[in-house]
Each structure stands twice: as structure tokens, then as C-alpha cells.
Amino acid sequence: MTARDATPSAVAPAADHSSGPTLTSAAPADGAGGGIGAPTTSAAGSGSRSAASTADIEVAGHRSPATSSRLTALGSRLASFVVAALWAVVGLAVFVALWQFATRGSTAVPGPLDSARTLGDLLSRPFFNTTNDKGIGLHLYISLRRVFLGFGLAALVGITLGLIMGAVRPVWSALNPLVQVLRPVSPLAWFPIWLYIIEEPAQSAVIVIFITALWPTLINTAAGAGAIPRDQRNVALVFKFRPLAYLWHVLIPNALPSIITGLRLSMGIGWMVIVAVEMLQGNSGIGYFVWNSYNALELDKVVAVIVLIGVVGLVLDAILLMLSRWVTPEEVHG
Amino acid sequence: MTIAINGVRKSFRRRGHAPQEVLRGVDLTIDSGEFVSFIGHSGCGKSTLLNIVGGLVKADSGTVRVDGQPVAGPGPDRAMVFQNYSLLPWLSLRQNVRVAVQESRPDWKRARVDEMVERYLTAVSLWEHRNKRPGQVSGGMAQRAAVARAFAVAPRTLLLDEPFGALDALTRSRLQQQLVDLWDSESETETVLMVTHGLDEAILLADRIVVMANLPYPSVRTTIDVPIPRPRNRTTIVHHPAYDGIQKQLVDLLIADNDVELAEAAAA
Numbered sequence: 001m002t003a004r005d006a007t008p009s010a011v012a013p014a015a016d017h018s019s020g021p022t023l024t025s026a027a028p029a030d031g032a033g034g035g036i037g038a039p040t041t042s043a044a045g046s047g048s049r050s051a052a053s054t055a056d057i058e059v060a061g062h063r064s065p066a067t068s069s070r071l072t073a074l075g076s077r078l079a080s081f082v083v084a085a086l087w088a089v090v091g092l093a094v095f096v097a098l099w100q101f102a103t104r105g106s107t108a109v110p111g112p113l114d115s116a117r118t119l120g121d122l123l124s125r126p127f128f129n130t131t132n133d134k135g136i137g138l139h140l141y142i143s144l145r146r147v148f149l150g151f152g153l154a155a156l157v158g159i160t161l162g163l164i165m166g167a168v169r170p171v172w173s174a175l176n177p178l179v180q181v182l183r184p185v186s187p188l189a190w191f192p193i194w195l196y197i198i199e200e201p202a203q204s205a206v207i208v209i210f211i212t213a214l215w216p217t218l219i220n221t222a223a224g225a226g227a228i229p230r231d232q233r234n235v236a237l238v239f240k241f242r243p244l245a246y247l248w249h250v251l252i253p254n255a256l257p258s259i260i261t262g263l264r265l266s267m268g269i270g271w272m273v274i275v276a277v278e279m280l281q282g283n284s285g286i287g288y289f290v291w292n293s294y295n296a297l298e299l300d301k302v303v304a305v306i307v308l309i310g311v312v313g314l315v316l317d318a319i320l321l322m323l324s325r326w327v328t329p330e331e332v333h334g
Numbered sequence: 335m336t337i338a339i340n341g342v343r344k345s346f347r348r349r350g351h352a353p354q355e356v357l358r359g360v361d362l363t364i365d366s367g368e369f370v371s372f373i374g375h376s377g378c379g380k381s382t383l384l385n386i387v388g389g390l391v392k393a394d395s396g397t398v399r400v401d402g403q404p405v406a407g408p409g410p411d412r413a414m415v416f417q418n419y420s421l422l423p424w425l426s427l428r429q430n431v432r433v434a435v436q437e438s439r440p441d442w443k444r445a446r447v448d449e450m451v452e453r454y455l456t457a458v459s460l461w462e463h464r465n466k467r468p469g470q471v472s473g474g475m476a477q478r479a480a481v482a483r484a485f486a487v488a489p490r491t492l493l494l495d496e497p498f499g500a501l502d503a504l505t506r507s508r509l510q511q512q513l514v515d516l517w518d519s520e521s522e523t524e525t526v527l528m529v530t531h532g533l534d535e536a537i538l539l540a541d542r543i544v545v546m547a548n549l550p551y552p553s554v555r556t557t558i559d560v561p562i563p564r565p566r567n568r569t570t571i572v573h574h575p576a577y578d579g580i581q582k583q584l585v586d587l588l589i590a591d592n593d594v595e596l597a598e599a600a601a602a
Contacts, residue, residue, distance in 0.1 A: 231420035234390055237408040239434040239487065249433055253424045 150209025158217030166225020220262025224255030374546030
């Protein structure tokens with residue numbers, strides 16, 4: 001299952017950074033200048049440099065070794081960051097150039113410059129609100145609110161149910177086939193049902209997000225809670241752990257990394273699906289804004305909002321990634 | 335408390351394989367206050383037998399009675415120490431012991447819980463390290479915490495499954511001494527069952543050594559008494575007149591079982 005897949009990659013960078021200072025303990029404080037040319041990862045780069053230039057310690061001798069090595073580590077990290085950023089700019093530039101080339105002479109499909117200008121316009125007055133039009137900030141706010149509501153509800157239900165599924169075998173057997181059948185269904189397929197039952201498009205959209213976000217969280221939580229090491233189960237059996245202690249000291253700590261992975265996936269899909277739901281639901285939100293712009297044949301607005309959607313999605317993922325880094329150190333085993 | 339094992343059989347079924355018999359008709363009685371070591375080749379079912387007494391594994395047939403009561407499941411009256419420490423990695427050593435005591439002895443008052451936790455963590459010289467997590471201490475320290483946890487729930491019987499197998503020789507001998515001290519001391523623990531691979535360890539610690547046999551007849555091959563008076567000392571015990579005889583007997587039994595592995599271990 002995908003449960004544990006994302007965890008190691010999320011941990012690795014943190015481990016790199018923490019090992020940086022120890023690797024460079026003998027290095028002089030000239031890292032920032034010397035490091036820029038080397039397109040290496042921080043730990044490896046600083047490590048090799050420190051080995052090459054231990055003789056320079058005398059030069060930097062007036063600084064305490066600890067301070068200087070910390071500065072070096074910081075410098076080499078900064079250097080590799082700058083290098084990475086430069087390459088990112090190169091990649092972006094090539095992309096924009098291709099875009100410009102492909103859309104040259106077209107009046108309907110916007111080029112990069114038009115789109116950037118439109119994005120600037122949209123962002124210059126994000127919160128205007130007239131009877132038949134709203135600023136992009138308001139649409140974004142509405143979409144985010146729906147996603148958070150649906151996501152929060154899904155987290156609540158998914159984590160609770162997932163822990164029970166993982167811990168109690170019969171519950172797993174009872175629910176797993178159901179989950180496996182429902183999971184591949186596009187959450188949009190549910191939309192007519194909710195629309196019919198609730199008769200309220202905005203709330204139906206939230207429920208669609210709830211269903212979208214439910215499966216990854218549920219499945220990952222159940223997988224994490226179902227994979228308790230035998231040793232720990234034996235300890236809980238021999239020392240007669242009562243349900244609350246089992247939940248708190250065994251089940252949740254074991255499942256936590258997969259729970260966070262599930263939440264991250266849920267948030268990612270939820271943010272994708274909201275656009276589609278709002279296209280169908282049609283009175284507010286960024287999805288509505290995209291569709292509305294298409295109907296008005298303002299594709300430059302569509303492109304501008306695509307960029308915005310991407311950036312917001314990136315920020316949402318970064319927040320959950322931070323959360324996962326925060327909980328993973330607790331997972332350290334003897 | 336007397337442990338009476340009668341006609342215990344156990345086979346493990348694995349998909350695509352014939353059922354593997356690991357215990358066939360084990361009969362054994364362990365008296366209150368005895369220290370019994372189980373020795374035998376890998377896969378001879380000694381750990382399985384311990385787990386059946388502990389209630390973690392159910393026998394296919396036969397009974398295990400503790401003071402006449404059939405074993406229904408695991409419990410703190412038969413606390414266990416596992417080979418790989420089995421501490422909860424997110425809890426400090428103190429928390430590991432404390433949670434186990436709280437959960438297995440819900441009727442104990444807070445003061446009693448605290449006292450037992452402190453007494454046994456101190457006894458294994460871990461009190462000053464009580465706030466470290468298992469990942470922050472050595473394997474020997476982690477296993478000492480596991481031993482403290484087992485004693486702290488005041489079990490009348492202690493079940494040890496190769497507890498010192500993963501430790502270096504020096505740490506192992508220190509822990510063996512601490513184990514005997516704890517058992518001798520005012521602890522409630524009377525009876526100890528210990529699975530081991532080490533012949534010297536078995537002779538040093540046990541009143542009686544149960545030698546288990548492999549297939550084709552996986553059961554108790556024989557039991558050997560160790561009539562060496564306590565307190566025993568690892569350096570002087572080898573000069574006791576009975577020592578060589580017991581060791582030779584064990585080696586012969588295990589070599590006769592036609593397995594190279596333990597013969598090598600015995601020679602080492």
C-alpha cells in the first residue's frame with residue numbers, strides 16, 4: 001500500500017541538514033564563496049570541501065571552530081540552494097520561451113506576457129465584490145473554505161474509522177471490500193446524488209470534497225494501524241494494556257506517519273477536485289471562475305488562475321509536509 | 335506457584351507447506367521457586383513452549399496449569415522479557431515501565447506504582463537514565479529496562495526468551511548477575527523460566543536445565559539438575575566438581591542431536 005511510501009522521502013532532507021554541521025566540523029568559514037560552483041547536495045558538498053581544505057583552519061583560527069563550521073555549513077547550504085534556484089529559473093525560462101513560441105500569432109490562446117499581466121490585474125484588486133462579479137481572492141477564499149471543511153470532516157472520520165479498521169480485524173474485513181470498490185470512483189460521480197438530497201450546491205461541493213479526501217486518509221490510517229510490530233502487540237497483551245493505553249501508546253504512535261501521509265494525499269486530491277466540482281456547481285469558487293472565464297472567452301484569466309491554483313496547492317502541501325517532518329522524529333527506533 | 339505442562343502439542347501451518355510440528359507431547363512440572371533454563375537447537379520449540387506458558391500462543395492440545403488454573407491468556411502474573419527488548423520507542427524508559435505497571439496492576443495506588451517503577455529502575459541502575467528513550471540508550475540498557483518492567487509488575491513467574499542473546503559477553507554477564515540478584519531479593523518473583531542458547535548461562539543460572547530435542551521427536555529430551563549451591567559466581571563455578579560433568583552432558587546431548595550450530599556455540 002502507499003502508506004509508508006512518502007515518509008522516507010519526507011524525512012531524508014531533514015536528515016541531510018542535521019548531518020551537515022558534523023561533517024564540516026573541521027572546515028574553515030569560507031564555504032559560501034567556495035561552494036557556489038558545485039552543484040551538489042548540501043551534506044555531500046560540504047563534506048568533500050571540508051576534507052580538502054583542513055589546512056585553512058589556521059587562517060580562520062580567530063573564530064571558534066564550532067562557530068566557523070556552523071557558518072560553513074550554513075554557507076554551503078546557501079550555496080547549493082542558490083545553485084538549485086538558478087536551475088529552477090533556467091527551467092522556467094525554457095518553459096516560458098516554448099510557451100511564447102507556441103502561442104505566437106494566436107489571439108485566442110494567451111502567451112506568457114498577457115497571462116502575467118492578467119494575473120497582476122486579478123491580484124491587484126482581489127477582494128472586490130459586486131452583484132455579478134467577485135475578486136479572485138474571494139473565489140479563492142470560498143474554494144479553500146470548502147476544501148478545509150471537507151478535508152477536516154474527512155480527517156475526523158477517516159482517522160477514527162481507519163484506526164478502528166486497522167485495530168479490529170472483523171471491521172477491516174467488513175469495510176475493506178466496500179472501500180476498495182468506492183475508492184476508484186471519481187468523487188464527482190457522487191455530486192448528483194448529494195445535489196438531489198441536499199438541494200444546495202455549495203454544501204454538496206463540500207461533501208464531494210469530504211468523499212474525495214476520505215479514502216486516502218482512511219486507507220493509510222488503517223494500513224498504519226494494522227501494521228503494529230508483533231513485539232509491541234505482545235507487550236500490550238502481557239502487560240494487559242487497556243483500550244485507552246493501547247490507543248495512545250501503541251496504535252496512534254505507530255499509525256501517525258501513515259496518517260500524515262494520508263492527509264497529505266487527501267489534501268492534494270481535494271484541491272484538485274474542488275476546481276471540477278465548482279465548474280459543475282457553478283456560482284462561486286475558483287473552479288467557477290475558470291469556467292466563467294472560458295464562457296467569456298477570456299483564456300488569459302484561465303491561465304492566470306491555473307498559476308494561482310498551482311501556487312496555493314504547493315503551499316498547502318508544504319504545510320502538511322512540515323507537519324509530517326514534525327511527527328516523524330518520534331518514530332525513531334532503538 | 336507450580337507450573338504443570340501436560341501433553342502440550344503444537345504445529346505451525348504455513349500456506350504451501352506441510353504443517354511443521356514444533357512440540358509433541360511435552361510433559362513438565364516446574365515447582366515454585368525454581369529457576370529453569372530451556373536449551374536446544376533453533377526451531378526445537380523452546381520459545382513456543384515459553385509463549386504457550388505465557389499465554390501468547392495457544393497449544394493445539396494439552397494443558398498448562400499454573401497453580402491448578404489453566405492458562406487462559408497472557409497476564410502480568412507471568413511477565414515476559416523478549417529477546418529484542420520490546421520497549422515502546424516513543425516512551426522514556428521510566429514511562430515504559432510505568433505504563434506497564436499502571437495497566438497490568440490497575441488496582442495499585444499511584445504511590446505503589448511510583449515506588450515499584452523507581453525500585454526496579456534503580457535495581458538495574460537505570461534510574462539516572464530514566465528520561466531517555468530506548469533509541470537513546472544501548473541495547474544492554476534497553477534490555478535492563480525490559481527486565482525492570484517485568485519485575486515491576488510483581489509477577490510470580492518470570493518468562494525470559496533469550497533475553498541476553500543480542501548482547502555482548504560483558505554486558506550479558508553483568509545482566510545475568512542482576513537478574514539473579516533481583517530474583518533472590520525481596521521481589522515477588524518466585525519462578526523463572528528462561529530460554530537460552532548459552533550452555534554456560536544455563537548452568538550458571540538454572541536449578542534445572544530442560545534439554546529440548548528437534549524433529550523427528552520435538553519434545554523434552556531430558557532434564558539435568560544443577561546441584562551447585564548459590565550464590566554462584568561465574569569465575570568460581572567452573573571449579574565446582576559438578577560443572578564439567580553437566581557441561582559435557584549438555585554438549586553430548588546437543589551434538590547427538592546432529593546439529594552443527596549449537597555444537598559450535600558450545601565450543602566457543
